[in-house]
Amino acid sequence: xxxxxxxxxxxxxxxxxxxxxxxxxxxxxxxxxxxxxxxxxxxxxxxxxxxxxxxxxxxxxxxxxxxxxxxxxxxxxxxxxxxxxxxxxxxxxxxxxxxxxxxxxxxxxxxxxxxxxxxxxxxxxxxxxxxxxxxxxxxxxxxxxxxxxxxxxxxxxxxxxxxxxxxxxxxxxxxxxxxxxxxxxxxxxxxxxxxxxxxxxxxxxxxxxxxxxxxxxxxxxxxxx
Amino acid sequence: xxxxxxxxxxxxxxxxxxxxxxxxxxxxxxxxxxxxxxxxxxxxxxxxxxxxxxxxxxxxxxxxxxxxxxxxxxxxxxxxxxxxxxxxxxxxxxxxxxxxxxxxxxxxxxxxxxxxxxxxxxxxxxxxxxxxxxxxxxxxxxxxxxxxxxxxxxxxxxxxxxxxxxxxxxxxxxxxxxxxxxxxxxxxxxxxxxxxxxxxxxxxxxxxxxxxxxxxxxxxxxxxx
Numbered sequence: 001x002x003x004x005x006x007x008x009x010x011x012x013x014x015x016x017x018x019x020x021x022x023x024x025x026x027x028x029x030x031x032x033x034x035x036x037x038x039x040x041x042x043x044x045x046x047x048x049x050x051x052x053x054x055x056x057x058x059x060x061x062x063x064x065x066x067x068x069x070x071x072x073x074x075x076x077x078x079x080x081x082x083x084x085x086x087x088x089x090x091x092x093x094x095x096x097x098x099x100x101x102x103x104x105x106x107x108x109x110x111x112x113x114x115x116x117x118x119x120x121x122x123x124x125x126x127x128x129x130x131x132x133x134x135x136x137x138x139x140x141x142x143x144x145x146x147x148x149x150x151x152x153x154x155x156x157x158x159x160x161x162x163x164x165x166x167x168x169x170x171x172x173x174x175x176x177x178x179x180x181x182x183x184x185x186x187x188x189x190x191x192x193x194x195x196x197x198x199x200x201x202x203x204x205x206x207x208x209x210x211x212x213x214x215x216x217x218x219x220x221x222x223x224x225x
Numbered sequence: 226x227x228x229x230x231x232x233x234x235x236x237x238x239x240x241x242x243x244x245x246x247x248x249x250x251x252x253x254x255x256x257x258x259x260x261x262x263x264x265x266x267x268x269x270x271x272x273x274x275x276x277x278x279x280x281x282x283x284x285x286x287x288x289x290x291x292x293x294x295x296x297x298x299x300x301x302x303x304x305x306x307x308x309x310x311x312x313x314x315x316x317x318x319x320x321x322x323x324x325x326x327x328x329x330x331x332x333x334x335x336x337x338x339x340x341x342x343x344x345x346x347x348x349x350x351x352x353x354x355x356x357x358x359x360x361x362x363x364x365x366x367x368x369x370x371x372x373x374x375x376x377x378x379x380x381x382x383x384x385x386x387x388x389x390x391x392x393x394x395x396x397x398x399x400x401x402x403x404x405x406x407x408x409x410x411x412x413x414x415x416x417x418x419x420x421x422x423x424x425x426x427x428x429x430x431x432x433x434x435x436x437x438x439x440x441x442x443x444x445x446x447x448x449x450x
């Protein structure tokens with residue numbers, strides 16, 4: 001069994017939220033989104049080495065929240081960069097051998113099942129990346145054509161890799177506009193293996209998303225899946 | 226000014242809902258989803274010729290709901306077919322000259338602004354189809370590659386066209402597996418013009434969607450856009 005790391009990327013400054021509270025600190029059901037996300041990993045396994053990349057100017061606010069919520073899950077705090085790419089790169093410096101799952105701090109609804117399958121796929125094939133089928137029809141605007149959506153996937157996180165693979169991939173490029181880790185890994189010649197994500201594994205980035213998240217949280221016990 | 230028609234496609238049997246109530250009849254905020262959708266068009270303009278395609282075995286249930294909710298928006302009921310394609314085709318038989326917007330019965334959050342822009346685009350260019358940028362990163366699984374999501378759009382409805390264009394397009398094919406009207410129009414050689422949709426313009430197809438819809442509805446007055 002390989003050592004499991006998780007890099008929680010909590011780099012956003014919350015500008016899309018029109019809110020003074022950075023989005024990762026907004027509370028749903030009485031707990032900041034970011035703490036819910038970390039809890040999801042801790043509930044999957046207490047053995048995971050959790051690394052959290054957060055903008056340095058939010059460190060003191062985080063410490064306050066830790067006290068307020070008596071949040072006792074052990075983790076290592078690292079400085080977030082000016083882009084997602086840099087935040088992940090900073091996190092990866094703290095990762096030794098094993099497998100590492102990179103996960104958005106604002107995706108608190110990730111399940112133990114998805115986390116497990118991402119790690120398992122990474123251990124077996126080198127990568128395991130959560131993804132879902134688009135629900136809506138899809139077009140390519142450049143050629144202005146309808147597409148067969150069954151050939152496409154919308155990417156979520158976790159995106160898990162063997163540590164050496166993803167460290168090498170992040171070290172091999174200076175382009176910072178990758179939108180996910182799979183693209184960085186692929187850019188370095190790695191094949192990407194997909195894992196079934198979940199439509200409820202939403203990324204909370206807009207005020208509407210917060211409302212949706214509240215509703216999903218309140219209803220969670222009502223589902224039988 | 227051309228005559229405006231709207232075909233509301235309410236063909237689903239609600240099987241994905243694990244519910245005896247067909248999804249279009251599920252109530253949110255005390256009113257069936259389908260009635261909310263029709264209201265959205267009526268609130269945009271009372272001059273629209275509304276045609277609703279509903280499975281024939283739901284006609285009597287619909288009439289009951291009309292009485293219960295004292296629903297007085299005038300519309301023409303037509304039989305839904307065994308597929309979305311056939312339902313739209315049945316609806317189009319009732320459409321004379323002008324412009325026609327085809328809309329999912331389970332997208333109640335469509336705004337007057339989107340409806341207007343779809344009709345305007347159709348009047349000007351022949352088509353006007355609501356679409357949004359994918360929020361998540363996108364991959365093509367057939368070639369297993371990351372894609373630039375800015376080149377793609379997730380399609381919503383309304384999808385509006387000049388009547389003659391879309392009637393001809395639906396008459397010209399027997400393939401019934403098109404997932405949207407834009408694909409049918411395109412199949413007959415028409416260029417598709419996109420209109421900015423809205424992430425709140427969701428299609429309610431799963432129990433989670435109903436919960437999200439409830440929450441969006443309750444919060445509607447709280448947004449300032």
